[in-house]
Amino acid sequence: MAKLTRRTMLAATGAALTMGAEGAAPLTANDVIARIKAHVGVPWAEKTVDGIIAGDPTTPVAGIATTMMATYAVLKRAAAEGLNLVISHEPTFWSHQEDVSKVQNDPLYREKLAFIKDHKLVTFHFHDHWHALKPRDGIAEGMMRKIGWTNYVSAGDPQRFTIPPATLDQLTRLLRDKLKAKTIRVIGRPDMPVSKVKSSWGYAGKFPAVDWLNGDIDVLIVGETWEWELQEYVADLVAADRNKALIMVGHIESEQWGMETCAEWLRGFVPEVPVKFLEMPEPYWTPDR
Numbered sequence: 001m002a003k004l005t006r007r008t009m010l011a012a013t014g015a016a017l018t019m020g021a022e023g024a025a026p027l028t029a030n031d032v033i034a035r036i037k038a039h040v041g042v043p044w045a046e047k048t049v050d051g052i053i054a055g056d057p058t059t060p061v062a063g064i065a066t067t068m069m070a071t072y073a074v075l076k077r078a079a080a081e082g083l084n085l086v087i088s089h090e091p092t093f094w095s096h097q098e099d100v101s102k103v104q105n106d107p108l109y110r111e112k113l114a115f116i117k118d119h120k121l122v123t124f125h126f127h128d129h130w131h132a133l134k135p136r137d138g139i140a141e142g143m144m145r146k147i148g149w150t151n152y153v154s155a156g157d158p159q160r161f162t163i164p165p166a167t168l169d170q171l172t173r174l175l176r177d178k179l180k181a182k183t184i185r186v187i188g189r190p191d192m193p194v195s196k197v198k199s200s201w202g203y204a205g206k207f208p209a210v211d212w213l214n215g216d217i218d219v220l221i222v223g224e225t226w227e228w229e230l231q232e233y234v235a236d237l238v239a240a241d242r243n244k245a246l247i248m249v250g251h252i253e254s255e256q257w258g259m260e261t262c263a264e265w266l267r268g269f270v271p272e273v274p275v276k277f278l279e280m281p282e283p284y285w286t287p288d289r
Contacts, residue, residue: 032064054093064266087259089126138261139255209233
């Protein structure tokens, strides 16, 4: 008799979950992705980073994990919890375009890929179309919900808000607590009054950020930016006595709650298997900790 391991038990559970009452074929990764394409509300682009990155598309799905990044730690957790389809907003292999040409012989790449194959995982990059979700960008939707700003959003821009008057310091503390962001960096006077907020979840380049800052907003919230361009520009605005500010919360903390919303969205049309959001802890620490 074959040895019954935890992995074989998970596989058997997954197969049972995905079989219908009439003995229908199991739900595969390809099947879930077909449903995603049917529900995202926009035509699927021919040129996109979105797609299966690693694993067999015909793998029966026992459970689905949504996450910000398919890091090694996240993959280990997904495997342990029997969630073998990992839907990640950011890459699996450290490149937005998932270009692995220069890491083919990298020992970590080989180890991570082997882990995916050995545990029968499938990773799916879900970036472009989740941002393009109709009626509203899925990341923007999740972020405003997490912060509690759904009543303050602009009708024409899901990343612009008019919030109750606060100081820059108070706003920063709110973001720290709501987003679990422990290494926020801020440029601007702590006592500066703020109410008009623009966000650029993830990354913000110098443009159009400079144009936003020269408009009527008080503060721009970003995940990250090039420090020798936009950061320097805002520092000069402050030195020129402009009432402007920049809050950098980190790329992960500025987008990952949109993938919590993604899990909720998936449950609406993938009822056969568990769907769970796997939070990715902030990877940075500071000396005072």
